[in-house]
Amino acid sequence: MANDPIHQFQISKWIPIEIGGLDFSFTNASAFMVATVVAAGAFLFLTTSSRGLVPGRLQSISEMSYEFVASMLRDSAGSHGMRFFPFVFSIFMFVLMANLLGLFPYFFTVTSHIIVTFALALLVIGTVVVYGFWKHGFGFLKLFVPQGVPGIVVPLVVLIEIVSFLSRPVSLSVRLFANMLAGHITLKVFAGFVTSMSALGAVGVAGAVLPLIMTVAITGLEFLVAFMQAYVFAVLTCMYLNDAVHPGH
Amino acid sequence: MANEDRPDDLERRRSDLEKALAARRPAKRDGGEGKEQGSVAGVGNALRLSSEFVAGVAVGAALGWFIDRYAGTSPWGLIVFLLLGFGAGVLNVLRSAGLIAEFGTQSPKGDKDLREK
Numbered sequence: 564m565a566n567d568p569i570h571q572f573q574i575s576k577w578i579p580i581e582i583g584g585l586d587f588s589f590t591n592a593s594a595f596m597v598a599t600v601v602a603a604g605a606f607l608f609l610t611t612s613s614r615g616l617v618p619g620r621l622q623s624i625s626e627m628s629y630e631f632v633a634s635m636l637r638d639s640a641g642s643h644g645m646r647f648f649p650f651v652f653s654i655f656m657f658v659l660m661a662n663l664l665g666l667f668p669y670f671f672t673v674t675s676h677i678i679v680t681f682a683l684a685l686l687v688i689g690t691v692v693v694y695g696f697w698k699h700g701f702g703f704l705k706l707f708v709p710q711g712v713p714g715i716v717v718p719l720v721v722l723i724e725i726v727s728f729l730s731r732p733v734s735l736s737v738r739l740f741a742n743m744l745a746g747h748i749t750l751k752v753f754a755g756f757v758t759s760m761s762a763l764g765a766v767g768v769a770g771a772v773l774p775l776i777m778t779v780a781i782t783g784l785e786f787l788v789a790f791m792q793a794y795v796f797a798v799l800t801c802m803y804l805n806d807a808v809h810p811g812h
Numbered sequence: 813m814a815n816e817d818r819p820d821d822l823e824r825r826r827s828d829l830e831k832a833l834a835a836r837r838p839a840k841r842d843g844g845e846g847k848e849q850g851s852v853a854g855v856g857n858a859l860r861l862s863s864e865f866v867a868g869v870a871v872g873a874a875l876g877w878f879i880d881r882y883a884g885t886s887p888w889g890l891i892v893f894l895l896l897g898f899g900a901g902v903l904n905v906l907r908s909a910g911l912i913a914e915f916g917t918q919s920p921k922g923d924k925d926l927r928e929k
Contacts, residue, residue: 726872726893726900727907734867734904738860791856 568751572675572744592679595664595671603660628656632797639801644808650690651804654683655797662743662789666782674792675743677736684732687800695807706810735799742792746785753778864904872897 578589610621618626632652636644658674665672673679695703707724708717756774760767876893880886906912 722896723899723903726875726896727868727903729875730864730867730871730897730900730904733871734863737867738863741863742859795860 568748568755571671571747571751574676591671592673592676595661595673596679599657599661599664599673602664603656606660607656628652635798636801636804639798640805640808644801644804647690647804651797651800654687654800655793658683658739658796659790659793662793663786665743665747666785666789672743672747674739675747677740680736680740681732683739683796684736687735687803688732691803691807694804695810698807699810703807703810706806731799731803735796739792739796742788746781746788750778750781750785753781860908861905864908865901868899868901868904869894869897872900 574590576588580587607625610625632655661673707721753774757771760771872893876890879889
């Protein structure tokens with residue numbers, strides 16, 4: 564069991580709650596989601612509470628993350644899209660903090676469960692659809708009709724565009740989930756080699772150095788992936804919101 | 813005299829150091845570092861593009877299956893929407909590779925309008 568690479572993703576109920584036959588238990592996943600929100604909120608609050616005109620190290624980290632997301636959103640959705648800034652910033656900080664928390668040994672990785680990432684992606688697409696229809700009415704549907712297409716193939720193109728639009732939440736959520744899942748399994752498998760090889764005696768211990776080096780290297784790579792995936796999720800969110808703000812151009 | 817000599821000496825040593833660093837730098841960059849970054853970025857790109865394509869096909873198949881189930885048109889919904897999903901997957905890949913315009917912007921002119929607004 565100690566070397567089971569899947570064991571780390573198991574959900575265990577900490578406080579069983581059942582309301583009307585539905586399972587609302589407080590699980591380890593819920594606990595780490597709460598921890599993610601608390602950690603992100605506490606970090607941003609505590610580092611900016613001094614309000615130094617010349618920011619310290621930690622304050623400049625939070626200011627940089629603000630600037631980073633703000634320029635990302637302004638570049639892709641224009642100044643009109645800045646009304647979504649709190650939304651995009653929350654999503655970015657949640658995903659980033661969840662990915663980074665998951666890198667601690669014995670911690671649960673929230674974003675390695677597809678239901679979590681899919682719920683986030685549905686939230687994004689739901690916002691796009693609701694805002695698009697609320698702001699543009701049926702003009703939002705122009706998104707699916709590209710300009711300059713011959714009349715005969717328009718129905719086919721529209722169908723393909725609709726399927727392509729519907730596949731967005733799927734690819735958005737699968738990308739984040741698959742990256743985190745694969746990274747954590749790889750890490751666990753290589754770390755498992757170290758323990759099982761060093762059980763073989765002196766030769767095994769000497770050989771176990773190689774997977775140990777690999778584990779250290781992959782841990783570094785995982786930090787990069789944790790940041791990259793949060794960035795990619797936020798960038799795609801911005802691009803999709805751009806469609807809601809300016810459809811059919 | 814000694815005070816005047818020192819800055820010169822320092823300047824000379826600094827320029828020597830810069831030359832030595834410049835001589836080493838390109839060789840290092842061409843070697844391990846650039847290659848490493850390229851391969852990591854390549855894996856990232858591969859994962860991104862393949863997930864786009866698979867998502868298109870999967871969503872098309874799922875749509876077709878549900879239409880078949882509720883309209884009773886089996887197996888035509890699955891066949892048609894699987895093919896449409898294939899098309900959507902290719903469209904997703906081309907779009908995320910930047911080979912085709914984004915949603916709604918089919919011509920370079922349209923793209924410019926979007927940026928301005």
